Amino acid sequence: MSSARVEALLAAMTLEEKVGQLGVFADMVRPFNPDVNPETNARNADQVLDEIRAGAVGSLFNGYGVEAGRRLQKVAVEESRLGIPVILAADVIHGMKTVFPIPLGEAASFEPDLAQHTARATAVEATASGVHWTYAPSVDIARDQRWGRGAESAGEDTFLSCAFAAARVRGFQGDDLRSPDALLATPKHFAAYGAVAAGMEYATVDISPQTLRDVHLPPFKAAIDAGALAIMSSFNDINGVPASANAWLLTDLLRGEWKFRGVVVSDYTSDMELIAHGYAEDERDATRRAILAGLDLSMQSGFFANHLPALVESGEVPIERVDEAVRRMLTLKETIGLLDDPYRSLDLAREADRSWLDAHDALAREAARRSIVLAKNDGDVLPLRSAGRRIALIGPFASDRDNIEGCWTLFGDKSRYVSWEDGFRAAMDDAALLDVVAGCAPEAPLDGGIEAAVEAAARADVVVLALGEPQNYSGEAQSRVQITIPPAQQALADAVAAVGKPVVVLLRNGRALALEGAVRDADAVLVTWFLGTQSGHAVADVVFGHYSPSARLPVSFPLASGQQPYFYNHTRTGRPETPEMSEFKARWREIPNEPLYPFGHGLTYSRFEYGDVELSTSELAWGDTLEVRATLTNTGTRAAEEVAQLYIHDRVASRVRPVRELRGFAKVRLEPGERTTVRFTLDLEALAFSGADGVRRAEPGTFDVWIAPNCKAGKPASFKLGPARG
Numbered sequence: 134m135s136s137a138r139v140e141a142l143l144a145a146m147t148l149e150e151k152v153g154q155l156g157v158f159a160d161m162v163r164p165f166n167p168d169v170n171p172e173t174n175a176r177n178a179d180q181v182l183d184e185i186r187a188g189a190v191g192s193l194f195n196g197y198g199v200e201a202g203r204r205l206q207k208v209a210v211e212e213s214r215l216g217i218p219v220i221l222a223a224d225v226i227h228g229m230k231t232v233f234p235i236p237l238g239e240a241a242s243f244e245p246d247l248a249q250h251t252a253r254a255t256a257v258e259a260t261a262s263g264v265h266w267t268y269a270p271s272v273d274i275a276r277d278q279r280w281g282r283g284a285e286s287a288g289e290d291t292f293l294s295c296a297f298a299a300a301r302v303r304g305f306q307g308d309d310l311r312s313p314d315a316l317l318a319t320p321k322h323f324a325a326y327g328a329v330a331a332g333m334e335y336a337t338v339d340i341s342p343q344t345l346r347d348v349h350l351p352p353f354k355a356a357i358d359a360g361a362l363a364i365m366s367s368f369n370d371i372n373g374v375p376a377s378a379n380a381w382l383l384t385d386l387l388r389g390e391w392k393f394r395g396v397v398v399s400d401y402t403s404d405m406e407l408i409a410h411g412y413a414e415d416e417r418d419a420t421r422r423a424i425l426a427g428l429d430l431s432m433q434s435g436f437f438a439n440h441l442p443a444l445v446e447s448g449e450v451p452i453e454r455v456d457e458a459v460r461r462m463l464t465l466k467e468t469i470g471l472l473d474d475p476y477r478s479l480d481l482a483r484e485a486d487r488s489w490l491d492a493h494d495a496l497a498r499e500a501a502r503r504s505i506v507l508a509k510n511d512g513d514v515l516p517l518r519s520a521g522r523r524i525a526l527i528g529p530f531a532s533d534r535d536n537i538e539g540c541w542t543l544f545g546d547k548s549r550y551v552s553w554e555d556g557f558r559a560a561m562d563d564a565a566l567l568d569v570v571a572g573c574a575p576e577a578p579l580d581g582g583i584e585a586a587v588e589a590a591a592r593a594d595v596v597v598l599a600l601g602e603p604q605n606y607s608g609e610a611q612s613r614v615q616i617t618i619p620p621a622q623q624a625l626a627d628a629v630a631a632v633g634k635p636v637v638v639l640l641r642n643g644r645a646l647a648l649e650g651a652v653r654d655a656d657a658v659l660v661t662w663f664l665g666t667q668s669g670h671a672v673a674d675v676v677f678g679h680y681s682p683s684a685r686l687p688v689s690f691p692l693a694s695g696q697q698p699y700f701y702n703h704t705r706t707g708r709p710e711t712p713e714m715s716e717f718k719a720r721w722r723e724i725p726n727e728p729l730y731p732f733g734h735g736l737t738y739s740r741f742e743y744g745d746v747e748l749s750t751s752e753l754a755w756g757d758t759l760e761v762r763a764t765l766t767n768t769g770t771r772a773a774e775e776v777a778q779l780y781i782h783d784r785v786a787s788r789v790r791p792v793r794e795l796r797g798f799a800k801v802r803l804e805p806g807e808r809t810t811v812r813f814t815l816d817l818e819a820l821a822f823s824g825a826d827g828v829r830r831a832e833p834g835t836f837d838v839w840i841a842p843n844c845k846a847g848k849p850a851s852f853k854l855g856p857a858r859g
Contacts, residue, residue, distance in 0.1 A: 138472065139463045143456060145215060146188075151459045152441045153189035157398060157432040160196025160221065162205045163263070181205070188213045189438060191462055192266070192430070194222040197544060199484040202263035203476060210475045218475035220466055222266035225316070226285060226541040227251070229258035231493040231549075231666050235539035235607075235643060236271060236297070238504040238662030240287035241684040241735075243776045243798050245300035251500050252304025254493050256316035260478040261486070262544070265469060266317040268365060268398075270301040272352035273322060275644075277698035278688060279332025281611030284540050284643035284663070286327060288687025289700040289732060291348050292795045298352040299359035306360055311470035313478050320356035322367030322400060324382060325349040332697060334612045335368045343788065343823040345371070354391060362395035362465055366428060368403050375410045377403040378419070383427030396461045398430040399423070405434035416440055421449055429458040494549070494667060501664035501671030507682040507736040508690070509658040514635050516678025516738060517595060519561040525568045525589040526557055527629055528599030529575045529622065530641050536575065539643055539663025540608025549666050553599055553639065556669025560677050568593060572629070573621040575603040583628045590632040597637045597676070598626055600652060604663055607643025615694045616647050626651040639672060645688040647696075648729060660686070678738060683774035683800060685735035685843070689728040695721070701732035701844040702791040733778050733795070733843035739769030739805070743777075746840050746850035755833075755858045759815045761850075763840040767803035774802045777811040780844060782837040787824055793844050811840060820854060833857070 135143075143151070162178045176184075184190045185208045193205070202221060209219045227233045233251040240248075252270075259267060274294055275283030287297040298320060305318040325345055329336040340349070353364065364387070366377040376382055377399050387393045404423040405416070413419035420440040423431070431437040444450040463472075470477050507515065517524065530536060532554040538545050558564040572586035573579050590596045600622045605611065617623070630636050630651035638655040640646070643663060652658075659682070664671055674680040691699045708718045710726045720726045744764035753759045765777055779797035783790040797813040815838070820831040833856045841847025 135460050135464050136467060139460060139467060142215060142217065142463055143460055146459070148442050148445060150188040150215065151455055152437055153187070154191035154217070154459045154462045155430050155437045155441070156190055156435070157192040157194055157222070157430050158190055159433060160193035162193070163196030163198045163201040182208050185209045185219060186212045188215060188217065190219060192220045192222055194268070194432070195224060195543065196221070197223060197262040197264055199263045199479050199481050202479045206475050206479060217463070218466060218471045220265050220471060221263060222268060223259065223264045224269070224541055224543055225255055225259045225264060225267040226269045226271070227539070228255050228542065228665060229262060229544050230546040231258060231497050232538050232542050232545040233497055233500050233665045234504040235284050235663045237284050237286055237288060237643065237687060238664060239500060240293060240297050240687040241506050241660070241662070242500070242503040243293070243685050243800055244503060245296040247500055247503060248297050249300040249304035250496060252301045253307065254489070254496055256305050256307060257314045257489060258493070259316050260314045261483045263479050263484070264316065265471070265478055266319070266363070267305060268319045268321060269305070270298060270318065270320060270356070271322065272298040272320045272356055273327035274349050274352070275327045275688065276700040277332035278616050278645045278691070279613050279697050280327060280329060281334060281607045281613070281643070282609055283327065283688065284607040289689065290687065290702065290795050291351050293687060293798070294352040295355035298356040302356045302359040302361045310468055313480065313483070315469065317363055317465070317469060318356070318361050319363040319365050319398065320353050320361050321365035323353055323364050323376060324367060325371055326367040326369055329369055332612050334610050338369045338371050340372065342827055343825070346823045346827065346829070357391060357393055362468065363398060364393070364395065365398050365400055366403055368400055368406065370410060370412070375403070375407055375412050377428055378407050378412060378422040378426040380426040388427065394461070396429045396465055397427060399428055399432045401432050402434045404428060404431050404436050417444065420444060424450055424454060424458065429461055497665055498667035498671050498674070501667050502674045502680045504662060504664060504684050505671065505675050505682050506660040506684040506686055507657070507675070508660050508686070508730050508734065509655070510736050511656045514595070514637060514656040515676065517637070517676055519677050520563070522594040523566045523568065523592060524557070525570065525593035525596045526554060526599060527570045527572050527586045527589060527596060528625065529571055529573055530599040530601060530639070531569050531571060536604040536641065537663065537668045538665060539604050540611070545666070551667055551669035553669045553672055556671070556673035559670065560673035560679070572625040576619045576621060578621045578624070583625055586625060586629050587632060590629045590634055593634055595635045595637065596629055596632070597639060598629065598652070598655070599639050599641070600626060601641030602643055602646070604643065616644060616697065617649055617694060618646065618652060623650060623652065630655070637676070645686070645690045647691050647694045653729070681738040681771060681773040682735065683737060683776065685733050685776045686730055687732070689732045690730035692724045692727065692729050696724070699728060701728070702794050704789045704791055731843050731845040733776070735776065737773035737775065739767055739771050739773035741775045741842065742766045742768050743840060743842065743847065745848065746838060748838070748850055748852050751852050753852055753854045755855050756817065759852060760812055761815060761838050761840060762810050762812045764808055765801060765803070765811050766808040767805055770805050772802065772804045774800050775842065776800050777840055778843065779813040780839040780841065781815070781820065783820065783832070784835045784837065786822070786832050786834065788822065790822065793839070795844070813840070
């Protein structure tokens with residue numbers, strides 16, 4: 134139910150003013166980055182202010198700054214007829230001035246609480262810069278690593294993604310949405326954007342209703358349950374119907390089943406793209422289809438402004454549908470306190486305050502090092518001793534500061550970025566023992582680069598290769614065919630490895646990669662993602678042993694690019710790849726049906742031993758709960774954190790079930806020789822799935838259950854779920 138104030142405003146509005154509340158346009162009054170989207174429906178600052186004055190703009194996006202923000206809000210409140218304030222939005226994805234690890238990297242921490250803290254810090258900085266609303270978090274499930282926007286996601290697993298989706302919403306929004314530092318969250322992209330065919334950006338999604346419900350929709354529901362009041366429709370179609378005009382998705386499911394009461398905003402011009410899809414005949418038809426399907430706000434296309442009034446006057450769009458959308462937008466503004474305080478989050482003194490700086494730098498360093506995955510450490514080459522050893526730091530990212538942020542970072546304070554070289558020099562007892570050689574550019578050779586790198590490697594006791602993807606290889610419109618490092622870097626790695634010194638690879642990446650040659654065969658591999666502001670210090674903390682790595686892979690690293698889409702929780706096949714099967718089995722000719730590094734994989738600087746899985750009962754009665762436990766022992770020589778992971782498998786069901794499914798995780802810190810019992814609880818919901826009829830339910834039968842360090846490890850126990858009662 135909306136308030137009396139909202140209803141009074143609605144009753145006083147002309148049709149044009151109502152339509153104005155449904156338009157979201159680029160903020161050309163404040164600093165704006167035009168390179169993040171194609172230019173469409175361009176306006177200058179004076180035009181934007183004139184439209185605000187006329188009540189024709191409800192929201193602006195991707196500008197920042199308090200002084201100009203107060204100027205445009207003053208026009209809205211004091212110079213427009215009804216004085217309705219504008220809500221100011223921005224793509225603040227994984228940091229504002231302080232940049233935190235890309236969401237995929239942060240998901241590797243397996244610590245949703247960490248994501249809540251970094252989202253809260255981001256909200257503090259964004260709102261201090263005059264932003265009310267962020268278009269985040271991205272909660273897409275990324276099962277195909279060719280797709281570039283997996284960098285914005287929490288990876289390939291639904292259970293893990295749900296935990297991070299809810300945590301990020303809570304972090305952005307805080308405890309009180311009317312607080313000056315509350316930042317409205319917008320889970321996106323609704324829905325199944327991560328399932329685009331062949332990992333191709335903006336492509337089609339052809340998907341079963343059961344997979345849609347069990348894999349791709351739950352993180353959105355988790356975000357809504359955590360308090361999200363806005364949601365963004367995706368670019369893709371779902372089974373032939375574009376998401377931005379999909380009535381089943383935006384109305385039947387979202388409003389009907391889920392009872393969502395917030396606003397649905399289009400992605401950038403996604404209503405316009407209904408024409409290119411071939412789903413709408415022209416602009417007018419696209420507008421009609423989008424709003425009738427349940428889209429409330431049109432971003433940047435201008436279609437609603439240009440065509441809704443005539444559509445209402447002709448009777449093709451009922452005024453009640455427009456009122457419904459406007460009511461939701463006004464209620465959103467009221468909920469965050471804008472109708473009471475139009476200058477909320479537009480405080481010059483707060484913008485100038487930098488008292489948060491040290492705390493946010495410390496949090497950025499902690500988040501970064503907790504996101505680093507130790508994928509390989511043969512011979513315990515890591516951690517490195519910084520005393521008395523000459524280290525050759527070789528590669529295009531050794532001193533680089535241009536590829537630290539990762540994708541979708543519009544507002545980062547680049548003056549604070551710490552390179553890997555900076556981090557190493559600060560951590561070493563004698564920085565003169567560090568030789569730094571680029572060897573090649575990120576995508577091309579350098580004259581004499583390999584020769585200089587080989588000479589440095591020959592002088593060194595250990596080689597650290599700073600390799601990976603340039604940051605523009607991941608993110609929107611960055612689909613790849615070969616998910617390998619660029620050839621120039623591969624050639625550098627192969628030449629340096631031939632010198633014969635111990636080799637450590639620091640891998641900078643926005644997706645799982647297919648590692649080859651000397652990179653794959655290095656003595657140690659650290660997956661460092663794009664770690665943000667404190668990248669150099671965080672990597673040095675791990676490399677030199679000041680922090681024992683504790684992160685785990687949220688995506689499977691394949692043996693080859695051609696395995697994509699590869700994900701651990703694939704369903705069983707009638708001809709699995711097992712030793713007793715002949716050649717006629719589920720495999721490729723060249724490689725086994727296995728990853729290089731599986732989902733959940735990650736090492737520490739210690740050793741952990743898992744005891745047998747124990748169950749509170751072997752016969753789970755319908756409606757009861759089951760405790761699953763195992764003893765975890767640190768058998769190594771230093772304190773470290775282990776991520777114990779709970780997996781299940783339903784042996785026989787009415788739909789073929791995944792070989793394993795994550796249903797719990799716990800990060801546990803143990804001293805050398807210390808042991809503890811890790812405990813998880815399973816209930817009917819954890820065992821349920823969507824049946825052929827679309828109804829989610831558990832089915833009686835036998836289940837296997839593991840507590841293990843990754844999705845391929847461990848010895849299972851089993852239990853039986855009894856029949857439904859009554």
